[in-house]
Amino acid sequence: MSELTKLDLLGWLRESRPSRLLELYQRADSVRRLHVWRCRAFARLIEISSHCKRQCIYCGLRSGNRDLPRYRMTHEEILDCARQAEKLGYGTVVMQAGEDDNLTAEWITEIVRWIKSETALAVTLSLGERQHDELQMWRSAGADRYLLRFETSDQNLFRTIIPAAFPEHQRLDLLQQLKALAMKLAGRHGWNSRPIVRQPGR
Numbered sequence: 001m002s003e004l005t006k007l008d009l010l011g012w013l014r015e016s017r018p019s020r021l022l023e024l025y026q027r028a029d030s031v032r033r034l035h036v037w038r039c040r041a042f043a044r045l046i047e048i049s050s051h052c053k054r055q056c057i058y059c060g061l062r063s064g065n066r067d068l069p070r071y072r073m074t075h076e077e078i079l080d081c082a083r084q085a086e087k088l089g090y091g092t093v094v095m096q097a098g099e100d101d102n103l104t105a106e107w108i109t110e111i112v113r114w115i116k117s118e119t120a121l122a123v124t125l126s127l128g129e130r131q132h133d134e135l136q137m138w139r140s141a142g143a144d145r146y147l148l149r150f151e152t153s154d155q156n157l158f159r160t161i162i163p164a165a166f167p168e169h170q171r172l173d174l175l176q177q178l179k180a181l182a183m184k185l186a187g188r189h190g191w192n193s194r195p196i197v198r199q200p201g202r
Contacts, residue, residue, distance in 0.1 A: 086120065105133070
């Protein structure tokens with residue numbers, strides 16, 4: 001499918017015949033295998049909580065958003081998602097949440113240990129700014145990567161878009177801590193991720 005014209009692309013976008021779509025999927029899969037075969041390039045995103053104590057002005061999870069339904073997944077719900085991810089052939093699960101104090105370090109550690117002992121999945125955590133001892137605990141439990149949003153290194157701009165950030169938890173310092181723990185740093189768009197959808201009403 002090289003050298004596609006604009007007309008060709010529009011044709012594929014409008015295609016609805018199953019036989020033609022199957023051809024498209026097979027060709028797309030051959031390209032995937034060529035470039036990312038046997039590499040953990042696909043991750044399953046598990047949004048484990050929508051609670052957050054921060055008021056970042058760009059984020060829908062901010063504490064001041066009164067229209068957002070709040071939830072926390074249970075231990076078993078997260079493990080079920082991990083089992084499903086492995087069954088579907090994903091190489092990594094990303095456990096992501098807002099900065100939720102109810103997600104204790106011990107609770108996350110228990111889940112990470114289970115996933116690492118019961119599956120072949122890599123584990124990435126994205127839980128915001130956390131204490132060094134928490135990061136160390138998760139690394140020791142087997143967490144492979146940490147996804148940390150880095151909005152800006154400009155302190156004035158940072159304080160504007162992320163009010164009430166804790167001075168002792170500066171992002172640059174946290175990045176250095178993660179590096180010292182030999183935990184791989186994950187960029188926000190580091191994978192082709194697709195969330196596991198929760199049950200309605202959660």
